[in-house]
Amino acid sequence: xxxxxxxxxxxxxxxxxxxxxxxxxxxxxxxxxxxxxxxxxxxxxxxxxxxxxxxxxxxxxxxxxxxxxxxxxxxxxxxxxxxxxxxxxxxxxxxxxxxxxxxxxxxxxxxxxxxxxxxxxxxxxxxxxxxxxxxxxx
Amino acid sequence: xxxxxxxxxxxxxxxxxxxxxxxxxxxxxxxxxxxxxxxxxxxxxxxxxxxxxxxxxxxxxxxxxxxxxxxxxxxxxxxx
Numbered sequence: 001x002x003x004x005x006x007x008x009x010x011x012x013x014x015x016x017x018x019x020x021x022x023x024x025x026x027x028x029x030x031x032x033x034x035x036x037x038x039x040x041x042x043x044x045x046x047x048x049x050x051x052x053x054x055x056x057x058x059x060x061x062x063x064x065x066x067x068x069x070x071x072x073x074x075x076x077x078x079x080x081x082x083x084x085x086x087x088x089x090x091x092x093x094x095x096x097x098x099x100x101x102x103x104x105x106x107x108x109x110x111x112x113x114x115x116x117x118x119x120x121x122x123x124x125x126x127x128x129x130x131x132x133x134x135x136x137x138x
Numbered sequence: 139x140x141x142x143x144x145x146x147x148x149x150x151x152x153x154x155x156x157x158x159x160x161x162x163x164x165x166x167x168x169x170x171x172x173x174x175x176x177x178x179x180x181x182x183x184x185x186x187x188x189x190x191x192x193x194x195x196x197x198x199x200x201x202x203x204x205x206x207x208x209x210x211x212x213x214x215x216x217x218x
Contacts, residue, residue: 033218049217050146050147051146051217052144052146052191052194052210052212054194055191055194055195055210056217058194058195080217080218091217091218092217092218112218115217115218116215116216116217116218117215118196118215119215119217119218120146120191120210120212120215120217121215121216121217121218122146122147122148122213122215122216122217123216123217124147133147133148133151133213133216134216135186135214135215135216136147136148136185136186136213136214136216137184137185137186138186
């Protein structure tokens with residue numbers, strides 16, 4: 001069972017947990033990615049996320065399917081936010097349930113790590129004195 | 139041939155707009171289009187990576203382009 005979504009409004013972490021609740025689950029892990037106030041000592045005012053939505057949904061689905069095969073996940077929910085985010089707001093939620101807890105931790109870490117490498121979503125950090133597309137340059 | 143380019147993130151800043159139609163000669167595949175982009179817009183050479191997508195999928199350099207293709211420029215991603 002997969003639940004892959006992109007929203008331009010605040011994410012509902014509980015909805016992801018609820019989706020992945022499963023009678024055969026022995027564990028459910030949740031990763032919640034939030035907007036940090038400081039990057040390399042610079043104060044961030046806000047973040048702006050944009051996505052190439054149809055491809056981003058496809059790529060997140062691929063990641064969840066790989067996790068399903070490798071860790072026999074029972075249910076996966078990935079919700080990503082786009083638009084303007086303030087400090088402390090939730091940018092991404094990944095929830096996963098598996099029969100045993102170790103697989104749930106491993107699958108969750110794999111999915112957030114891979115999402116950051118392959119999913120066409122871009123983050124711009126806006127500072128008091130400028131802005132930068134995160135990770136664009138070496 | 140005419141190719142429609144769609145750009146996101148820093149790629150949009152580099153080409154100056156979200157969508158543009160380009161006229162190219164001797165550009166037949168993804169690899170050649172990347173070279174064309176890097177020559178026309180040298181700022182692409184400064185990026186950590188540059189990928190191109192067609193049909194909502196990343197495509198290898200050998201992927202053949204046709205005039206109907208919409209090519210999406212994918213600069214280094216930074217979601218999560």
